[in-house]
Amino acid sequence: MGSLSSSAFGPVKPSSFAVLLVLLLSCSSFSSTEAYDALDPTGNITIKWDIMSWTPDGYVAVVTMYNFQQYRHIQAPGWTLGWTWAKKEVIWSMMGAQTTEQGDCSKFKGNIPHCCKKDPTVVDLLPGTPYNQQIANCCKGGVINSWVQDPANAASSFQVSVGAAGTTNKTVRVPKNFTLKAPGPGYTCGPAKIVRPSKFVTADKRRVTQALMTWNVTCTYSQFLAQKTPTCCVSLSSFYNDTIVNCPTCTCGCQNNITDPGSCVDPESPYLASAVTGQGKSSNTPLVQCTSHMCPIRVHWHVKLNYKEYWRVKVTITNFNYRMNYTQWNLVVQHPNFDNLTQIFSFYYKSLTPYEGLNDTAMLWGVKFYNDFLSQAGPFGNVQSELLFRKDKSTFSFEKGWAFPRRIYFNGDNCVMPPPDAYPWLPNAGSRPVTSLVFPAFTILASLVFLLPFA
Numbered sequence: 001m002g003s004l005s006s007s008a009f010g011p012v013k014p015s016s017f018a019v020l021l022v023l024l025l026s027c028s029s030f031s032s033t034e035a036y037d038a039l040d041p042t043g044n045i046t047i048k049w050d051i052m053s054w055t056p057d058g059y060v061a062v063v064t065m066y067n068f069q070q071y072r073h074i075q076a077p078g079w080t081l082g083w084t085w086a087k088k089e090v091i092w093s094m095m096g097a098q099t100t101e102q103g104d105c106s107k108f109k110g111n112i113p114h115c116c117k118k119d120p121t122v123v124d125l126l127p128g129t130p131y132n133q134q135i136a137n138c139c140k141g142g143v144i145n146s147w148v149q150d151p152a153n154a155a156s157s158f159q160v161s162v163g164a165a166g167t168t169n170k171t172v173r174v175p176k177n178f179t180l181k182a183p184g185p186g187y188t189c190g191p192a193k194i195v196r197p198s199k200f201v202t203a204d205k206r207r208v209t210q211a212l213m214t215w216n217v218t219c220t221y222s223q224f225l226a227q228k229t230p231t232c233c234v235s236l237s238s239f240y241n242d243t244i245v246n247c248p249t250c251t252c253g254c255q256n257n258i259t260d261p262g263s264c265v266d267p268e269s270p271y272l273a274s275a276v277t278g279q280g281k282s283s284n285t286p287l288v289q290c291t292s293h294m295c296p297i298r299v300h301w302h303v304k305l306n307y308k309e310y311w312r313v314k315v316t317i318t319n320f321n322y323r324m325n326y327t328q329w330n331l332v333v334q335h336p337n338f339d340n341l342t343q344i345f346s347f348y349y350k351s352l353t354p355y356e357g358l359n360d361t362a363m364l365w366g367v368k369f370y371n372d373f374l375s376q377a378g379p380f381g382n383v384q385s386e387l388l389f390r391k392d393k394s395t396f397s398f399e400k401g402w403a404f405p406r407r408i409y410f411n412g413d414n415c416v417m418p419p420p421d422a423y424p425w426l427p428n429a430g431s432r433p434v435t436s437l438v439f440p441a442f443t444i445l446a447s448l449v450f451l452l453p454f455a
């Protein structure tokens, strides 16, 4: 971690250096159970529980999950929500979701509840659910996009009819111990808090109605709790050095044909098709192409061109997983020059500014129906874009890896970078003092677009 200091990256603005320190500190605080993401400090998923009507023995509520995270979304196979009832409540019926188990309803005669468990587990219904079992914002297979990328699909709702519950706002008890899986661990949910009842505006905007009672639960994500092995790595190259710095070997696993021959597949292998379709399809374990890093996702950052006032980067995301199409993928990239991003081709861009006045982190994602779909491993399993940055003379440099990103997330998961000492060097610049590159002279010479500035 110490090697990520300013000397590893050359000139760094004092302000960004301070923040880099903050980020490093918060990185190490992942080792506590604290749920905090330095790049999205207020990110959370809020579960809102609106009681819409009382029934003879309980109430009907609409439960909505809002994804207030900038870039972390919930992908297939989707969310799982659980809680513990405070009393002896049962679920008579649900719309737009279902519990995974009914539990023991043996004491009921006649009408049998949908679920009698004290700690029900709820999952979303799949797309294509009959209309009479749907409500608004349901039935997306548990997928919730981020509000930055796709605000129209950043919420997920279901309706629940609860029995053996209180029937007034004095006697009803809020459920306890909410758990959210997405689908693995990572989220921690706080207690339900009774809040001001939600208000709803009718479609014609001429009338406002309100819930009879509302409570909110806030869930936050922690990389530490998720305890994922890496799923993504970064490789680097540049126009000024032929070396391609590959992802670190064994980033996401090691290729081992002897003890685990099925751990990866060769694209040339005759078994590929059967391996992908055979046992696979339903299973969510990745089936990756054999590589030295064994990661399902690789992000390649190529420093492509140097102009007088600008420089250009090509970013390529490659999918090595034969069992996963990523819909609505996103990248978060930190580089000090994002404050002067001039143009980005074929990706969307939003500046994430978790610290006021610092603008070095960007969220990038694909254009709908063009490249927001990252296909499974194979000839179409990649997306790419080019970024054009305007040089800020006081900070810009090709030395000491400055042109490479400080960190990258793919779908919210950290991508492992090569060690800084492996970054491509400027020819002859490796061990020389900083003063050896005379920038003014070289910018005057370079009044035209040039490709080989140091020849």
Ligand SMILES: *[C@@H]1O[C@H](CO)[C@@H](O)[C@H](O)[C@H]1NC(C)=O
Residues within 6 Å of the ligand: 042, 043, 044, 045, 046, 068, 218
């Ligand atoms: C959850 O996120 C929303 C939107 O960013 C924010 O307004 C709210 O304060 C957050 N809640 C908590 C408890 O952090």
Ligand SMILES: *[C@@H]1O[C@H](CO)[C@@H](O)[C@H](O)[C@H]1NC(C)=O
Residues within 6 Å of the ligand: 169, 170, 194, 213
């Ligand atoms: C319950 O309803 C009464 C009026 O009907 C209201 O004054 C009170 O604030 C409500 N309590 C809660 C917790 O919503």
Ligand SMILES: *[C@@H]1O[C@H](CO)[C@@H](O)[C@H](O)[C@H]1NC(C)=O
Residues within 6 Å of the ligand: 084, 176, 177
């Ligand atoms: C809620 O979880 C806490 C800690 O896991 C546990 O001590 C408590 O008994 C649980 N409460 C209920 C009602 O299950």
Ligand SMILES: *[C@@H]1O[C@H](CO)[C@@H](O)[C@H](O)[C@H]1NC(C)=O
Residues within 6 Å of the ligand: 046, 047, 048, 066, 195, 196, 215, 216
């Ligand atoms: C409860 O959640 C809703 C929906 O996210 C939000 O609009 C509301 O402000 C929240 N209330 C409180 C008190 O946090």
Ligand SMILES: *[C@@H]1O[C@H](CO)[C@@H](O)[C@H](O)[C@H]1NC(C)=O
Residues within 6 Å of the ligand: 255, 256, 257, 258, 266, 290
């Ligand atoms: C595993 O197989 C690949 C090709 O299928 C080969 O390149 C590699 O050397 C093998 N590794 C071991 C440890 O045998």
Ligand SMILES: *[C@@H]1O[C@H](CO)[C@@H](O)[C@H](O)[C@H]1NC(C)=O
Residues within 6 Å of the ligand: 322, 323, 324, 325, 375, 376
């Ligand atoms: C990915 O999408 C393609 C095209 O829609 C489809 O043929 C393929 O089966 C999908 N693969 C997976 C693993 O879902």
Ligand SMILES: *[C@@H]1O[C@H](CO)[C@@H](O)[C@H](O)[C@H]1NC(C)=O
Residues within 6 Å of the ligand: 338, 339, 340, 341, 342, 351, 353, 359
């Ligand atoms: C961050 O930089 C981008 C690109 O130069 C610019 O469009 C945006 O307005 C900046 N945002 C802030 C908050 O400075």
Ligand SMILES: *[C@@H]1O[C@H](CO)[C@@H](O)[C@H](O)[C@H]1NC(C)=O
Residues within 6 Å of the ligand: 339, 340, 359, 390, 391, 392, 393
């Ligand atoms: C780069 O962005 C910063 C902050 O947005 C601004 O102060 C500076 O003038 C910009 N530099 C250039 C060369 O555009």
Ligand SMILES: *[C@@H]1O[C@H](CO)[C@@H](O)[C@H](O)[C@H]1NC(C)=O
Residues within 6 Å of the ligand: 241, 242, 243, 245, 421, 422, 423, 424, 425, 426, 427, 428, 429, 430
């Ligand atoms: C290119 O960078 C590598 C470090 O990744 C370095 O070993 C090599 O000497 C550099 N090549 C030239 C021509 O400077």
